Amino acid sequence: MAGDMKVGLFVNTQFPEGESVAARIPDLIAQVSAAREAGFASLWFPHHWLTHPLQMLQLTPVMSYLAAHAPGMTIGPDILILPPLNPVHVAEEAATLDVLTGGNFILGVGLGYREPEFEAFGVPLRERAPRFSEAIGLMRRLWTEDRVTHQGRFYSVSDAGIGVKPLQPGGPPIYIAAQAEASVRRAARIGDAWLMVNIAGLAALAPLVETYRAALAEHGRTPREYPITLECYVGESQASAHEECRGPLEFKYRAYAAWGMESGAALPFAEFARDRFVIGDKSAVREEIARYGELVGADHFIMRCHWPGLPQERVLGSIRRLGEIFA
Secondary structure (H helix, E strand, C coil): CCCCCCEECCCCCEEECCCCHHHHHHHHHHHHHHHHCCCCEEEEEEECCCCCEEECCHHHHHHHHHHHHHHCEEECCCCCECCCCHHHHHHHHHHHHHHHHHCEEEEEEEEECCCCHHHHCCCCCCHHHHHHHHHHHHCCCCCCCCCCCEECCEEEEEEECCCCCCCCCCCCCCEEECCHHHHHHHHHHHEEEEEEEEECCCHHHHHHHHHHHHHHHHHCCCCCCCCEEEEECCCHHHHHHHHHHHHHHHHHHHHHHCCCCCCCCCCCHHHHHHHCEEEEHHHHHHHHHHHHHHHCCCCCEEEEEECCCCCCHHHHHHHHHHHHHHH
16 A cells, blocks of 8 residues: 555444443454554544443543553544533543553544434534534643633633643644534534545545535645545455455444434445445455545545454454555
8 A cells, every 4th residue: 555544443342232341352452452563553432322222332441441552553532422521521531541642642523413412411412513613622722721711602611721731732633523514614624634434435425525625725724634434344355255244234334224324224235335335355455445545535544344243353354454455
């Protein structure tokens, strides 16, 4: 692969009902170690609340725990659901994580979309966008100013400062996930990068890339990089790759559909996977990665290689082969 392309591992922290999550922790450590040995640059973690019956580890403790097994790697959420949370809390935790990782923390954030999560925190879904923008502005001030006074629509700080400043000057970079035009423009305006995701497929993603680049030009901004999150499985052979990961991927996307995200999971698998997932042997996956690089300008590939039900040996094999592609 081109030397300026990086690969990251999206760590799966979700487990089917009835499975012992405690028994799976060594598997997570082994996946992180395999990614580090394979030359991966980064580790990324998902975030939700109230996922029953799907079991899901919470974001900040699991990032902190696995960071200890990944010295030198960049670590971040993909993504933290920001609007239900108080930005003082998020800013303090992000600063701590930045210190714990030696200045290798990125704060990936998004709006969220699940009603039960917002309802539980007493935050109306309709307030997502204004809360999000105000929170980001306040967090950047808390990271860079000793004492802050902020009287906003949603949040207030009166002549106070956070206890530990981040190691990175200016604070951790803020990467913003977005899947709609208004959100993509917001990512260009106030984010350090747009976290692309390919849930709806390349045909839906490509026009948003044009929107993003136009908004960057309008605001005179240059992002740190062009990261994209993809489902990826690298099998030993092209013939077997699809069948090996099909069941776990279908399980995952049925869960998305049940949560109210439009995912197209009702399509036949081969049709559903086309231009959406990166599946194949090393040669096929290398070609797909190059194609994504050309079509959407992606240069940091955050690959989810594990879904509920995929055996650990297949996960580790896929990670190792992916590292060989980027070597």
